[in-house]
Amino acid sequence: MIKNYYKLIRDKILEIIKGVGEKPYWRVLNKKEYLKEVKKKVLEEAKELTEAKDRKAVINEVIDIQELIDVLSSEIGLKKNKLKTQQKIKNKKRGGFKKRLLLIKTEK
Numbered sequence: 001m002i003k004n005y006y007k008l009i010r011d012k013i014l015e016i017i018k019g020v021g022e023k024p025y026w027r028v029l030n031k032k033e034y035l036k037e038v039k040k041k042v043l044e045e046a047k048e049l050t051e052a053k054d055r056k057a058v059i060n061e062v063i064d065i066q067e068l069i070d071v072l073s074s075e076i077g078l079k080k081n082k083l084k085t086q087q088k089i090k091n092k093k094r095g096g097f098k099k100r101l102l103l104i105k106t107e108k
Contacts, residue, residue: 007044008037035075042068 008029017024029037042065049061073083 008034008041031075035072038068038071038075042072 009026014024014026045061045064045068049058049065052058052061072078073080078086
């Protein structure tokens with residue numbers, strides 16, 4: 001039986017697939033393809049986060065998303081201290097998400 005994926009995977013997944021007796025087909029992405037696939041993977045993991053049913057599942061998806069954010073930051077040359085600085089600037093200008101506000105609608 002053939003299962004098609006065509007998605008970015010973690011580095012040890014090939015070993016895991018081989019360990020269960022399956023034969024993986026894969027290739028290494030160039031930088032442009034890699035960045036595109038990392039962005040797609042963020043969406044995939046975010047979708048899984050919205051479907052997470054318990055604390056453990058939520059934590060697992062947050063870890064995956066954080067890993068991908070770290071990869072993106074590194075690939076575009078954004079150091080963690082610069083990321084934190086930019087985050088503080090944006091929070092000062094537009095606020096954070098601590099007030100739990102949900103915008104229903106606006107009217108003119």
